[in-house]
Amino acid sequence: MQAVTGLRERKKSQTRVVIAETAAELFRRHGFDAVTVESVAQAAGVSKKTVFNYFPTKEDLVFDRTEDRLSGLLAAVTERDEQTTVLESFRTLVLAQSNQLSRLRDEMADGSDGFLDLVRRNPSLQRRIHEINADLTRQLAAALAAEAGTPADDPLVLVVAGTLIGAQRAMYLRLRELAARPTSDAWVVRQHRRDTNRIFDQLRDGLSTFPS
Amino acid sequence: MQAVTGLRERKKSQTRVVIAETAAELFRRHGFDAVTVESVAQAAGVSKKTVFNYFPTKEDLVFDRTEDRLSGLLAAVTERDEQTTVLESFRTLVLAQSNQLSRLRDEMADGSDGFLDLVRRNPSLQRRIHEINADLTRQLAAALAAEAGTPADDPLVLVVAGTLIGAQRAMYLRLRELAARPTSDAWVVRQHRRDTNRIFDQLRDGLSTFPS
């Protein structure tokens, strides 16, 4: 993502947006499987090949805006202050998920269940999610390894990275589930905080007390 | 998997084996992508439809004998004795991976790198691996939840299950990597044990000392 200068660049990013939004709309209305790439192309006024030019697979049409997670993740490792451990930095990051609650509830308001419930029903999208998580894990592991001064393929670092990503993902899904319940925002936030702290306390104190 | 009684059943399991072995041989010789399902069918003397009858996807042709992992996994939770924690039970399980060393080195002896290096190069097989791991995680989480007396979707249990599976996988890949080095078996086993214990000690003592 660099500065969009010339006309050519402008048109390109514009085309990309048009395709992504057209696809999102069609998926939302008819479901992922019922929409062919060909139909997305037609609706976007573009050829099928062009769609695949911008999005290497059909699944990538869905996960267009997902890179944001990475920056926050890496920041939690690199931009924390001296006496904060990586674990506690992640606790803070995960706790902050509840800021998204109102957005989540808005998305779910129109019955379309917004996003993930469409994903959850689809095997290939599920696979893509796992792939993305694996990617994030690798990148986090690289950052952790740099931090710890260990080689990038140190198994310990990989496990820790996987655990942190896993915690983040688990609590995000949890938040979505809580958000779907007919309860007050305050209750959801409280419950989310409680679960998050349970997890991070357990990880802090070690797994020899599991199950407690 | 039930008792093979009549002629019909016998032929069925026989056909399945023929297909799986034919596919394995072709994949080993030409790579996963270069072999079409059609060609597997022809080489096995069967129609394409029949292949898909036994194996729902092409990837499943590769991961035919992978269910064994689950039983060991669940046994580590349910069949441990009183004073052994789940964590230590898993440590034992992972340490036992090194028993497979000679088999791994045999597989790698003929330059074909046996199995996983074929998998590692292929995105769709990678995805399938992640899917299988996610499945195992879910099932382990269910067992852990029963153990801990918590609901099956307890985020803490999910995170712990993910961590344990992650540790197992990381150390398995590590063992494969170590096995590929031109060093003595004893050294590989020692290194594998060292890394395993580093991970499980860290998980036992908690992540607040990470990076140490």
Add this chain to the structure above:
DNA sequence: GTTGATTTTATACCGAGTGTAAACATACTC
């Protein structure tokens, strides 16, 4: 053997994704 249930096959089909070469649009040069 005849009947009935399974399994396999041939065949036709759909949709994702790729290769290629031509048409088109933008950028650059004089």
Add this chain to the structure above:
DNA sequence: GAGTATGTTTACACTCGGTATAAAATCAAC
């Protein structure tokens, strides 16, 4: 501003994974 180089889109044909369907082959049972 015409002409050329460069990048992008398009049409088209193709491969391959996977499904649907109905007929043919195989096995079980009487």
